[in-house]
Structures are given as structure tokens and as C-alpha cells.
Amino acid sequence: MMRVPQFRYLAPKSVGEAAKILRGEVPSAQLFAGGTDLIPNMKRGQQVPKTLVGLRGLHALREVHADGGLSLGAGLSLSSVAGEGRIPLAQRALIMAAGKVATPQIRNMGTLGGNLCLDTRCNYYNQNYEWREAIGFCKKAPDGVAIQEVTHGTCWVAPSSPRCWAVNSSDSAPALIALGAEISLVSADGERRIPLAELYHHDGMAFLSKRPDELLTQVHLPAVDASWRSTYWKLRRRGSFDFPVVSVGAAVSLDAGGVVQAARVVIGAVTSAPVVLDASALVGAPLTDEAIAAFADAAVKPARPLDNTDFHLSWRKRVVREYVAGALRELRGDTADQLGLLARSAARILPLAACS
Amino acid sequence: MTEEIAGDQKVMGRFRVNGDEHHVAYAPHKTLLEVLREDLDLPGTKHGCELGECGACAVLVDGVPTLSCLLLGLEATEREVLTVEGLADDARLHPLQAAFADLGGSQCGYCTPGVLVTAKALLDETPKPTREQIQEALAGNLCRCTGYLQIFEAVEAAAEECAP
Numbered sequence: 001m002m003r004v005p006q007f008r009y010l011a012p013k014s015v016g017e018a019a020k021i022l023r024g025e026v027p028s029a030q031l032f033a034g035g036t037d038l039i040p041n042m043k044r045g046q047q048v049p050k051t052l053v054g055l056r057g058l059h060a061l062r063e064v065h066a067d068g069g070l071s072l073g074a075g076l077s078l079s080s081v082a083g084e085g086r087i088p089l090a091q092r093a094l095i096m097a098a099g100k101v102a103t104p105q106i107r108n109m110g111t112l113g114g115n116l117c118l119d120t121r122c123n124y125y126n127q128n129y130e131w132r133e134a135i136g137f138c139k140k141a142p143d144g145v146a147i148q149e150v151t152h153g154t155c156w157v158a159p160s161s162p163r164c165w166a167v168n169s170s171d172s173a174p175a176l177i178a179l180g181a182e183i184s185l186v187s188a189d190g191e192r193r194i195p196l197a198e199l200y201h202h203d204g205m206a207f208l209s210k211r212p213d214e215l216l217t218q219v220h221l222p223a224v225d226a227s228w229r230s231t232y233w234k235l236r237r238r239g240s241f242d243f244p245v246v247s248v249g250a251a252v253s254l255d256a257g258g259v260v261q262a263a264r265v266v267i268g269a270v271t272s273a274p275v276v277l278d279a280s281a282l283v284g285a286p287l288t289d290e291a292i293a294a295f296a297d298a299a300v301k302p303a304r305p306l307d308n309t310d311f312h313l314s315w316r317k318r319v320v321r322e323y324v325a326g327a328l329r330e331l332r333g334d335t336a337d338q339l340g341l342l343a344r345s346a347a348r349i350l351p352l353a354a355c356s
Numbered sequence: 357m358t359e360e361i362a363g364d365q366k367v368m369g370r371f372r373v374n375g376d377e378h379h380v381a382y383a384p385h386k387t388l389l390e391v392l393r394e395d396l397d398l399p400g401t402k403h404g405c406e407l408g409e410c411g412a413c414a415v416l417v418d419g420v421p422t423l424s425c426l427l428l429g430l431e432a433t434e435r436e437v438l439t440v441e442g443l444a445d446d447a448r449l450h451p452l453q454a455a456f457a458d459l460g461g462s463q464c465g466y467c468t469p470g471v472l473v474t475a476k477a478l479l480d481e482t483p484k485p486t487r488e489q490i491q492e493a494l495a496g497n498l499c500r501c502t503g504y505l506q507i508f509e510a511v512e513a514a515a516e517e518c519a520p
Contacts, residue, residue, distance in 0.1 A: 001403065002406050003385065003386075003390075004385045004428070005385065006363040006385045007363045007385060008359055008360070008361070008363045009361040009363070009384060009428075009430060010361075011358060011359040011360075011361075012358045013357065013359075014360065017358050021358060025439070035426050035427065035428065035431075036408055036423070036426050039387070039408075039425075039426045040406075040407040040408055040426070043406060043407065044407075054431065056431055057359075061440070072447065102408070103408075103495055103496025104421060104474075104492070104493060104495055104496045105408075105411060105414055105421045105422060105423045105474070105496040106408055106423065106426075106496065107405070108420050108421055108422055109423065109426060109427065111421055117418070170489060234370075238494060239495070240495035241409060241495075241496070264460055284393070296393065314508050337424060
């Protein structure tokens with residue numbers, strides 16, 4: 001049986017108190033919200049924080065405010081986000097992404113902020129302590145383990161690589177970046193607001209630009225008009241439980257003639273950060289088969305999956321093209337029947353007619 | 357004021373489980389699953405994968421299906437917990453339990469406590485669920501025996517039984 005290692009538990013009653021604690025306790029303190037990622041990681045010795053700062057008492061983090069756009073508290077459960085009636089249909093990519101995380105029970109517990117700050121994942125990292133010790137700890141070793149003495153901090157999936165290639169497997173991140181979301185980070189120094197895309201680094205270890213003494217408090221969705229539509233496609237082995245092995249968040253603004261006025265397309269789960277594609281080539285023309293095919297072909301290049309998640313990596317790379325194309329075809333109005341098998345594997349496409 | 361719990365000694369906590377109040381000393385690093393089974397003598401909730409990947413340990417916390425293997429005991433105090441032991445009314449089985457027994461919804465039985473409480477939460481919210489709603493609600497509960505069909509049929513039969 002796996003036990004959670006001992007920890008000290010602090011339960012601040014306000015965001016200000018939490019920020020003060022973080023300032024004093026970094027680096028030994030770890031923020032603790034839903035616990036659905038951290039508790040398994042603690043049981044397997046992947047993360048062994050000495051102090052947990054429990055955020056359950058911060059009610060302000062579970063509020064939703066309409067302020068032109070919509071501000072969602074980072075402490076909202078993923079179930080609440082998936083059921084949030086104030087998210088406009090044009091931004092349903094977030095509802096689709098939050099509703100496809102793991103399982104219903106985990107969505108009841110896990111939070112939006114937790115999903116955005118999800119630890120990166122790798123077949124060589126998400127294993128128990130003894131397994132990782134037996135092959136020699138990789139770069140992402142637990143604190144206090146002198147990895148250099150044993151393995152020189154090898155990345156087992158790319159042994160000649162100077163960096164860690166663990167994968168960003170957040171569902172909500174690609175969707176929210178496609179929607180143009182921003183986040184608020186609060187520390188004892190005050191609050192700063194940044195585009196969500198800037199939260200992520202292409203590094204499996206230092207994967208967040210959030211400082212350890214900062215707390216993610218809110219996610220801001222911009223105000224949108226009815227010209228926008230969005231979707232989220234997720235590939236995984238089973239229809240539940242699994243993290244994405246490829247995902248696509250996409251949002252486009254179309255004029256009355258179907259000409260693209262603006263577009264954002266983001267690929268998730270193929271490397272250590274969500275990959276924001278350059279969508280400028282789509283702008284100014286309708287989403288024809290040719291335009292979509294050319295864009296999807298180009299999308300494959302920046303997607304660099306490695307052999308450290310489920311499924312064969314060359315197939316995952318091929319699916320990137322299919323998923324980017326499928327998401328765009330859905331956004332131009334193709335029906336589930338027209339999308340065929342692809343749509344079924346991405347599962348539960350909402351009727352697009354409702355958002356045009 | 358920030359509340360602090362040191363990690364190295366037991367703490368007292370008040371747990372409300374199946375309508376009973378328990379005031380017990382427990383180790384603060386224990387999950388609710390461990391508190392239920394080891395400190396409250398309620399072994400109906402099962403240890404499965406312990407990592408949130410199977411649903412065997414599901415309980416209701418304030419009516420919401422929750423994985424007790426991932427919830428710290430200290431975050432479950434003062435909340436309403438329902439485990440499989442709280443489903444029956446003395447010797448009278450809950451309609452879900454009766455339907456699972458009658459229709460083969462339970463074979464080895466290991467996933468059953470988690471499935472039953474998750475299904476109860478569904479019926480509390482949606483008394484007449486469609487097959488698709490049942491599948492969606494139970495998408496976090498693995499069963500390696502039944503192939504799920506008998507489980508879905510049992511939930512549908514219980515919904516009929518519960519209907520006013």
C-alpha cells in the first residue's frame with residue numbers, strides 16, 4: 001500500500017495570507033488544491049513537499065465574475081467549469097476540455113488552476129520510486145536524490161538531450177490559450193496579469209513561468225462576439241480516465257461569408273508546453289479543404305512528440321495533422337457525419353449550429 | 357488566521373459518516389480512505405489503485421462523488437460523507453443494491469461500493485437517467501467482471517424502483 005509521506009499542512013483563510021505563507025516558506029511549500037495530481041505524485045515519491053498550503057478555504061478562488069468577459073476562479077472544480085452556464089457558446093472549447101479531463105470523480109475534485117499547473121508527465125517519471133530508482137533517476141528526480149552520482153541526470157526518452165522532455169498534458173491549457181485567456185498571478189508583491197500562453201516553458205522540469213511564491217487566482221476569458229466559434233479535440237486510448245496524447249484547441253472568428261477574420265490554434269500533449277501555431281495563413285480566406293490541408297500539414301512540424309506517452313510517436317505525429325484539420329473542419333460547419341470516424345474519436349461533438 | 361497542522365503527530369477530527377458523528381484521532385497524512393478503513397472501522401470502501409485510476413474508493417462527500425484515496429482526511433472533516441455502509445436502511449437494501457444483486461451488476465464485488473455510491477449520486481440528481489447519462493456518470497468506475505452492461509441495467513432498474 002502506498003502512503004502519502006508526512007507533511008505539515010497550512011490552511012490560509014485568504015489569498016493575502018496564502019501569498020504571505022508562500023513568500024516565507026518557498027521553496028519547501030507546495031500549493032494544494034484538488035490534490036488529484038499531487039496526491040498520486042506524493043504517494044509515488046515523485047514530489048515530496050514538506051509543507052502543503054491547502055487552498056480549500058479560499059472561497060474567492062471559486063467565484064465567477066462577469067466583467068466584460070468572464071473571470072473564473074482558479075479554485076473552481078473542473079465539473080463546475082464544465083457546467084458553467086455563463087461561458088458563451090463561442091468559448092465552448094473550455095467546457096469541452098474541462099469536461100474531458102480524467103473521470104467524473106476527478107473533475108469533481110480537481111480544479112481549473114490545478115489543471116493549468118499540472119505537473120508534466122512522462123513514462124519514465126510517472127512510476128513508483130523503486131521503478132525509477134532501478135533504472136536510475138532521470139532529471140526529474142525527487143528532491144534530495146543525488147542523481148548525478150548514479151545517472152548523470154539522463155533523460156531516458158532522449159538520453160543525449162540537455163533538457164527534460166516530460167509532456168504538458170493539461171486539457172484546459174490548449175483550449176484556454178486558443179480562446180485568448182489571461183491569468184492573474186498573486187504574490188506578496190501584488191498581482192500581475194499575463195496571457196496564459198506565457199505561463200508555459202518548453203522544459204519538462206521548469207515548465208511554468210509562475211514563480212514558486214505566486215498563486216494562480218483567476219482565469220480571464222475575453223469578451224467575444226458571435227463571429228467566434230471554438231472547439232477542443234482530445235485523443236486518448238479510452239473515452240475516460242486518460243490524459244491526452246494529442247489535443248487541439250481551436251478558435252476562429254468568421255465573417256458572414258465564412259472568411260476567417262482571426263484564428264488561434266493550439267496543440268497540446270505533444271511536448272513540454274502547449275504549441276501555439278502561427279495561424280496567420282488562415283486569415284483573410286475561407287476555411288476551404290485546401291486551406292485546411294495546407295495549414296494542417298504545416299502544423300505537424302512544430303509538434304514534436306517523443307516516445308514517452310501512450311501510443312506510437314510516429315502515429316501521434318500523424319494524428320496531429322488529422323486533428324488540426326478535423327477541428328478546423330468542425331469550426332467551418334462540417335457535421336459529425338461528415339467528420340466521420342475522426343469526430344467519434346474526439347468524442348461528443350456539440351452541435352455547432354447552436355453557436356453560429 | 358491560518359490554521360496549521362504539524363505532520364508528525366495524530367490530530368483529533370470530527371468525521372460525519374453515514375449520519376454518525378465520529379470524533380477520532382488520526383494521522384494527518386492519511387487519506388479519507390485510510391481514515392474510513394483504519395480509524396473508523398468502515399472497510400466497505402475499497403482500496404483499488406490508490407492513484408485515482410479506478411474508482412473503487414469512491415464515496416459521496418456532501419453528496420458529490422469523490423475519490424477517497426485522493427482526499428486527505430483532514431480536508432474531509434466536518435463534511436457529510438456517505439459510504440456503501442450507509443446505503444441500506446437497517447436490513448432493507450437500497451434499491452440500487454437490490455437491483456445489482458438481482459441483475460448480476462456485481463460479480464467479484466470489488467468495484468461495487470464505488471459504483472453504488474456514484475450511481476446513487478446520479479439518481480439523486482437525475483431520477484430518470486438515460487443510458488448515456490448512466491455511462492457518463494460511471495465513466496470513472498472500472499469493472500473487470502461484468503462488462504458494464506449488467507451495471508447499467510441495474511441502475512435503470514433501480515431508477516424505476518425509486519421513481520415516485
